[in-house]
Amino acid sequence: MEILLTALPLALDPLTIGLVVLGALLGIIFGSIPGLTYSMALVLVLPITFKFDAVPAIGMLLGTYIGGMTGGSVSAILIGIPGTPSAAATVLDGYPLAKSGRAGLALGTAVVVSAFGGLFSLAVMIVSVDLVARLAIRFGPAEIFALVLFGMSTICGLAGKSLLRGLVAGTIGLLLMTVGMDELDGVPRMTFGTTSLLQGVHLLVAMVGLFAVPQVMNMLADYKSGGQALYRAKAVKTELPSFRQLRGNLSVMIRSALIGTGIGSIPGTGGPIAAFLAYDQARRFSPNKENFGKGELSGVVASETANNAVTGGAMIPLLSLGIPGDPATAIILGGLLIHGLAPGPMLFMENKVEVYTIYLAIGLAYIAVVLIQYFGIRLFVKILRVPPHILAVGILVVCVVGTFAIRNSFLDVYVMTGVGLMGYLLTRFRIPVTPIVLGLVLGETMEREFRTAMILSEGKFDIFYTSPMALFFFGLVIAVIAFQLVGARRERAKLNSNVQEKAHAEN
Amino acid sequence: MVYSTKTIRNVMLATGVALALSLGVTQPAAAEFPEKPVEMTVLFGGTAQTISQLLADLMSRNLPQPVVAVSRTGGGGAVGYAHVQSTAADGYNIVWNSNSVSTAHHKGNMPFNYEAFTPIARISIEVPALSVRADSGWSNLADMVEAVKASDKKLKVGISGNGSFTHLTSAALFDNLGIADKVTYVPYGKGKAPIELLAKRVDAAVQWPGQFISHQKSGELNILCVTSEQRIALLPNTPSCDEAGASGLDITMWRGLAAPKGTPAAIVEKLQNAAKAAAESGEFQEASKNIGFTIAYLPAGEFGKLIVSDDAKISSLMSELGLKK
Structure with missing residues (x-):
């Protein structure tokens, strides 16, 4: 309590508040533009923080991180292109909601549940940082491999009507991610002897291509044929979800927040995996399963709660063990170090006050994010009034600039275009693109952890079946696949009997 | 093709400089x-x-x-x-x-x-540093070397990636100590080796000192040595590997x-x-x-x-x- 009282004036200093809000604003802007990420915003913000003391500096970085995480939902919902990889699952239901004229509701819900997820994970962090960190390090390569394989099994739910098409898409994703330098052995793969391809296919570059290019092509094609690709936005109001809507989703929110916090605390996993797993569990346990993918609010709730719960989760290993879980937290680690705060077990003994100001800054950042987004929605939805063919060109320009800026590589722009054209062809063959993203997101971790586990066990497979935690996740994978097969058979039987009845009636 | 534009540019530059010089x-x-x-x-x-x-x-x-x-x-x-x-x-x-x-x-x-x-x-x-868990009972490099030589199991050492700088450093170190054939290197991407050490999945790790120091202060890890010839300012009480028994080792x-x-x-x-x-x-x-x-x-x-x-x-x-x- 005493520490909190010491920390309070530090965190509520006008400079700190101002910088947190500024960071959140920058984060939201970067997060909501496809191709620009919060990692990029953090890199730009870092040198600005050199000039400030530790508390306002860290506050600004955290504001940027949190703003960016929530900002990704804006473009996912409004134009069907996720602003960040973590928001890829938000597209699934957020975009259909917007198309049916409920963009305001989807955006409003995303903001509210984002804050819920973030604050939930913050509470977990405050109460049990040490415990969670101890649990998280028990996830070794074998356990993470099992967890990621479980993530992969969500393809079953994302594949839509044809599981085969879903698997084709997932495999394309896995193949794309093998291009470049292999992280463990440092050898080039699928680079055709060139140096430039060593950089590999960046997840975000491929994702922007997959979502944006087909979208843009459809918009332009529809314009030519006189149709209307984008929905006409009437007066879209900022519509916060009603209390009843939230209460109906409370169990989804809590489960998703737990998934997000848990996965965030395991280094090397991160937001996209959490969002997809949360989305899948929401669909699996929902009474209106069929409505998922067509504009079910619970889908947006699940993925947005989970990806923001990752922020608090990821802070746990960062602060208590000094291990950054993803590129964004690695930049925050740099910021902490440069201001003399060395994360690790000693941080909680030597810098207690700073730790509490970090907690307060996270809370403050969520307040800022909710306020900015609440008033921002009115502004964001104006984008829907832009005629689709003009919007399409604008989206394309932003995507080219964004994909270039990720690594200052023009090759990435070509990759984005190439992957995008492939995505367009695939959608024509009714192959869904979301499993490709899943393959890209999970493939690298899955391969790395599998190989590291095999090196650890000196080539023996027992490392996978002697770990109870790994067995638990393998069991879940089997369960998911079994349910899928049984469900598919039942559906086919129903379909057959319907056809027969119909034939009977006609006779 | 890249070279040709560069060559053209160089030729133009050279011409420009020559022209400038000739004009005084x-x-x-x-x-x-x-x-x-x-x-x-x-x-x-x-x-x-x-x-x-x-x-x-x-x-x-x-x-x-x-x-x-x-x-x-x-x-x-x-x-x-x-x-x-x-x-x-x-x-x-x-x-x-x-x-x-x-x-x-x-x-x-x-x-x-x-x-x-x-x-x-x-x-x-x-300067890379070699660290082990405190509960291993190895408080200096000689302890570890002795235990590895006596054991029939291999020492698992966490590094950043095969062919990475920490891998080269470890290889030189264990070669110098004469236990190169009793070591398995486990490559981890993105600096995860220290937590793998804490979680007892590897026996030692060669990484950057900043990743170990907080855990050493909290008493969970021992930093056995740093691979430069001299001690480093960050760890004044940690011997160099050269002092600790790997004579002549100097890698920074x-x-x-x-x-x-x-x-x-x-x-x-x-x-x-x-x-x-x-x-x-x-x-x-x-x-x-x-x-x-x-x-x-x-x-x-x-x-x-x-x-x-x-x-x-x-x-x-x-x-x-x-x-x-």
Whole structure:
């Protein structure tokens, strides 16, 4: 309590508040533009923080991180292109909601549940940082491999009507991610002897291509044929979800927040995996399963709660063990170090006050994010009034600039275009693109952890079946696949009997 | 094709200079450098990026134009080196380099070597450290070596990646200690080796001291030695591996700045002086303590000699390990 009282004036200093809000604003802007990420915003913000003391500096970085995480939902919902990889699952239901004229509701819900997820994970962090960190390090390569394989099994739910098409898409994703330098052995793969391809296919570059290019092509094609690709936005109001809507989703929110916090605390996993797993569990346990993918609010709730719960989760290993879980937290680690705060077990003994100001800054950042987004929605939805063919060109320009800026590589722009054209062809063959993203997101971790586990066990497979935690996740994978097969058979039987009845009636 | 444009550019430049000289014009380009921002290519994320951003910020204060740190990661540095190597040798494109110029080349990921660059200045060094869990009972290097020799099991050592600098360092260390054949290297990406050590999945880890210090203070890890010949300021009570029994071992990673080969000496000198002022500033010294690196400024000439001798060292180490292509 005493520490909190010491920390309070530090965190509520006008400079700190101002910088947190500024960071959140920058984060939201970067997060909501496809191709620009919060990692990029953090890199730009870092040198600005050199000039400030530790508390306002860290506050600004955290504001940027949190703003960016929530900002990704804006473009996912409004134009069907996720602003960040973590928001890829938000597209699934957020975009259909917007198309049916409920963009305001989807955006409003995303903001509210984002804050819920973030604050939930913050509470977990405050109460049990040490415990969670101890649990998280028990996830070794074998356990993470099992967890990621479980993530992969969500393809079953994302594949839509044809599981085969879903698997084709997932495999394309896995193949794309093998291009470049292999992280463990440092050898080039699928680079055709060139140096430039060593950089590999960046997840975000491929994702922007997959979502944006087909979208843009459809918009332009529809314009030519006189149709209307984008929905006409009437007066879209900022519509916060009603209390009843939230209460109906409370169990989804809590489960998703737990998934997000848990996965965030395991280094090397991160937001996209959490969002997809949360989305899948929401669909699996929902009474209106069929409505998922067509504009079910619970889908947006699940993925947005989970990806923001990752922020608090990821802070746990960062602060208590000094291990950054993803590129964004690695930049925050740099910021902490440069201001003399060395994360690790000693941080909680030597810098207690700073730790509490970090907690307060996270809370403050969520307040800022909710306020900015609440008033921002009115502004964001104006984008829907832009005629689709003009919007399409604008989206394309932003995507080219964004994909270039990720690594200052023009090759990435070509990759984005190439992957995008492939995505367009695939959608024509009714192959869904979301499993490709899943393959890209999970493939690298899955391969790395599998190989590291095999090196650890000196080539023996027992490392996978002697770990109870790994067995638990393998069991879940089997369960998911079994349910899928049984469900598919039942559906086919129903379909057959319907056809027969119909034939009977006609006779 | 890239080369041809470069050649054309060089020919044009040469013609321009010849024309300027024949007309008796003094060299205005070099005198006024820099006329536009200088781009510093950064090859890695993490600490390398944080230091580079601070360095760029501090160098900007000593130059009329800003120095901008731009990240071009991938291929163990090869992507960024290839970019800078292909730019004009006018000082506007420099690279925040490291021993990776040698590792990337000898691994066969980069068709050119350090000779494609003109050194500007060495800025800092980082020294890998060997750490074990406190509950292993090994409080010094000799304890560990003895236990490994007595055991019939292999020592699992966490490193960053096969062929990474920490791998080369560990290989040299365990070779020196005579237990090279009793070690299994477990490569982890992204600095996860310390938690794998804490979680008892590996027996030892060779990583950067900053990753271990907090856990040593909390009593969970013992840092057995650092691989430079001398002790480092960050860990004054930790012996060097040389002192602790690996006699003659001296491996440090340097970071510095370089420009494409052929950059005019006057421009290199300007950049070198700006780098020197930045490296000696109070802010940079503060950061070196916080982040955990050692400032070790060396002017262009001496830096160049160091790169040559280190390249030979890395090359022979990599051939021994069978990593050289």
